[in-house]
Amino acid sequence: MEGKLRRKVVVVGAGPVGLAAALTLKARDVEVELIERDDRPGTHSYALALHPKTLSLLREWGVSEELEKSSVTVSHLAFCDENGPRHELDLSKVNGHDSGLLIVGQDHLEEALVRPLERAGVKLSWSHRLSTMQQDEDGLDLELERLSEGMSGYAMARLEWQVDKELHTQADYVIGADGHFSMVRRKLGIEFPNVAPTQSFAVFEFKTDFNHNNRAHIVMGEEGTSILWPLPGGYCRWGFEIEESKAEQFSRDKDRLFVQVGAHGYHVLETQMLEALIKERAPWFNGSIGQFRWRMIVRFEKRLAESFGKGRTWLAGDACHLAAPIGMQSMNLGVQEGHLLAQIIADVLDGKSGADQLEEYGASRLKEWRSLMGLDVMMMETAVTSPLLARYSDRLMECIPASLDTLGSFADLLGMEIVPKE
Ligand SMILES: Cc1cc2nc3c(=O)[nH]c(=O)nc-3n(C[C@H](O)[C@H](O)[C@H](O)COP(=O)(O)OP(=O)(O)OC[C@H]3O[C@@H](n4cnc5c(N)ncnc54)[C@H](O)[C@@H]3O)c2cc1C
Structure with a gap:
């Protein structure tokens, strides 16, 4: 230079x-x-979703107030199966978390x-x-x-x-x-490099009258993991992990539009796909399906x-x-x-x-x-782990809003322990 x-x-x-x-x-x-x-x-x-540490930085920069006005808070994670919640995690009990998650669109x-x-x-x-x-x-x-x-x-x-x-x-x-x-x-x-298999999610954001009770619902099942987030303004986001072949099956009709995000085109998904996924994985979801504002399939690679x-x-x-x-x-x-x-x-x-x-x-x-990507450590079940979490223990680390210093506390609250990976 x-x-x-x-x-x-x-x-x-x-x-x-x-x-x-x-x-x-x-x-x-x-x-x-x-x-x-x-x-x-x-x-x-x-x-x-903003983690508490991100929120405290936003406070430092003087931008949290305006965001908090138009946000909702998630105080608990509810781990569910097809019959409903099986294990609840109170985010205020995580060491180092002085609040829950603030839900604000990126x-x-x-x-x-x-x-x-x-x-x-x-x-x-x-x-x-x-x-x-x-x-x-x-x-x-x-x-x-x-x-x-x-x-x-x-x-x-x-x-x-x-x-x-x-x-x-x-x-x-x-x-x-x-x-x-x-x-x-x-x-x-x-x-x-890729460090774990890519996951695809069908994502739907729509108006609903579902009572979230300040919870994010994480649904674990053989078909994959799904997540229900409350959003500001009476909207919610359902994200369902799907196989790529299944995504194709639902995206073949001629009248489907593409939405463009950055350089990528995504299929707009049909309401019928949402209804089928809810019926299969979360029949306990009794909320209405109102106006859609975003629906697409997103691929998440895992790279480090x-x-x-x-x-x-x-x-x-x-x-x-x-x-x-x-x-x-x-x-x-x-x-x-x-x-x-x-x-x-x-x-x-x-x-x-x-x-x-x-x-x-x-x-x-x-x-x-x-x-955090489970390359050096893993979560292992203990005598007090609930059967649902024990069954899907290999998925838990990526589902929690953790950093390295809160990982142990999250594990305790889930009845798990962190052990080095062989
Ligand atoms: C459809 C979709 C859904 C998502 N959903 C989730 C989710 O549910 N949960 C989750 O955790 N994450 C999700 N993400 C990922 C999340 O958005 C990213 O983790 C986050 O944006 C990363 O922030 P970043 O600032 O590192 O990168 P980015 O937000 O990608 O910002 C990088 C910026 O760099 C710019 N740029 C790139 N190359 C150049 C160049 N050569 N010169 C100048 N500028 C350049 C790009 O235009 C871009 O604005 C989602 C992403 C997408 C696209």
Whole structure:
């Protein structure tokens, strides 16, 4: 890199993790540039439950109040079979949890995080894509593409993103919060292997009069795990784990529409599929099925990066881990690690810490994720485990809103213990 820069960090990706990192850097008086290839924050609920630790960060950033106004709270997890709840977990009893889960759509979360950045005058470059980067011991050179919408196609004209300008920028450090297909991770040559089988979920969000009683209902059965979340405004989300072949069977009719999320097309699912899944797995669900606002099949890969960064470039969030959806771990722990990484980089830039702290960040994050993904430890039944949880003990770790420091407490409350994996 030509010439030594002072105190500038480029954050790639304005998802919740990149936004969290940018807010933390700004609070530490570090110059931040946030680069996002899309032209606005996300538009769907995606990861909709905030863990207590994420909520306390939002309080620190002064954005929790507006979110809390339009949210609902989950105080208990109810583990169910086809006959109803079999084991309840009171989230207020988890060590280190001072509250339950706050249910807020990811779209609202992202919008709430963007506002203070805009107010603080942080450079937020929407429609800018990182195309390449090079690092040396002094810093980084990055090439960006500015995107604009244009018409293309001959027989059928369609709107698509085109590069209208190429730009160059420099930074002391880069945070790669650019999601599952991270360009930053790929540029570093870091492998991102599958660590467990992919799961597919049929997801339905609709209005209902079901009385959730502040519970998230987790239904365990031979067909897979299903989850019922209460949502603000009288809506709910059912997510049913399904086999891919079954998804195909329900998606063959000609009149089905596609919805577009990012670059991906998803089938819109039929009400009849929802009714059949409820009848099969949760006949106790006595709520009405009202207006739909979102229904689709989503695939969740489970991947873990072999390292979380090197030199002056470090990763956080989906760029380095993809977890199962029910415990909402990938986004929540991602926001927390975006914050942590930004603090460490600010400390290094302030001369308060050495660069070895970044290596420590990578090692500790990897250790936490290896545990949560069941690669190093597992949950084992004890004499007091309920039969339902004992039967599906291998699925429990991914269903709980845990981090490494709360895993033991969750296990106690489930009547399980954490043991090293052979
Ligand atoms: C349909 C759907 C349903 C989901 N449901 C759940 C769920 O039920 N539970 C759960 O836990 N999780 C769920 N998730 C996953 C959850 O949304 C992610 O874990 C979360 O968004 C991760 O946040 P992130 O900031 O790490 O990455 P992202 O939110 O993916 O943000 C990354 C950002 O980087 C940008 N970007 C990528 N490449 C570049 C580049 N080269 N230059 C500039 N910008 C770039 C992208 O446009 C994106 O905005 C769901 C996701 C989807 C798509």
